[in-house]
Amino acid sequence: MDVVSDAISAVRVGRPSSDRMRVDGSWCVRFAPYDGAGFHVVLEGGCWLLPDGGPPVSLGAGDAVLLPHGTGHVIADSPADTGAVARAVPFESVRAAWRRTGPRGGDAGGTVEMLCGKYRLDRSRAHPLMAELPAVVHLPNRVGSHPELRSAIDLLGRELGGQRPGGGVAVPSLLDLLLVYMIRSWLTADGTEGSWPAVLGDPVAAAALRALHADPAAPWTNERLAAEAGVSRPTLARRFTALVGRPPMAYLTWWRLNLAAGLLRSTEDPLAAVARRVGYGTPYALSHAFSREFGTTPGRYRAREAAGAAPAG
Structure with missing residues (x-):
């Protein structure tokens, strides 16, 4: 084992979960603070992440974002305006409807499709590398950047897009791989702040x-x-x-x-x-x-x- 693998393994408990969602029009949903880590991957369209206590983050197609400390946040079709966060509905109340919508044919302008999920973490034994991660790790989709992460996102999207044989094993494994690639991408990204990128370098x-x-x-x-x-x-x-x-x-x-x-x-x-x-x-x-x-x-x-x-x- 290496230090990054051990740091992740030390806190990971249980099985990760995720959903493939599709929505259009005007919408604004809230994800409550969570004793774990949340993530979103935008497959189509664009939206905004509004983290509690942090600035809005614009997310485009192919972007991935990790909230390693379970920070509460809102995902919306547009940036925050007066009262937008207060109007957000709990994600659980729309989860089933968004999942039932399914893929559409033709031009669905304004449609946003994304993967939403979370990991259970035991913070009582957190390695300092994990504790050092910022509240929001935004990994924009840029040509030539994070190729392994891009491949994992593509594979996960395909598995969640249909009922495939062996999906019950493939999806949790791909989610674990996604977590590794998101943390690895943060460690190696230009401009990453913190001591552990320097330690490992x-x-x-x-x-x-x-x-x-x-x-x-x-x-x-x-x-x-x-x-x-x-x-x-x-x-x-x-x-x-x-x-x-x-x-x-x-x-x-x-x-x-x-x-x-x-x-x-x-x-x-x-x-x-x-x-x-x-x-x-x-x-x-x-x-x-x-x-x-x-x-x-x-x-x-x-x-x-x-x-x-x-x-x-």
């Missing part, structure tokens, strides 16, 4: 992160990691700490404990097995470090997470 920090994420349970030391990155120990410590925000071994400890939390939540492995998988020699050593990081013991954390995941009733 730095040969020393990136090499060290690749090594740690490839085998977090290995008996890493600063000397061994510096040799892996091809620099001296002081150089590694200086560049890694300046870019990532914490020293290499502190980052490794934090990441191991987040991996342990994920295993406690998703498996029934005994604590000794979890400790071995994340690089701790004994269950006691893991328990001590885990309690310091999370403020509770591994056993209580597992019980709490299991109770939270259990269906009501």
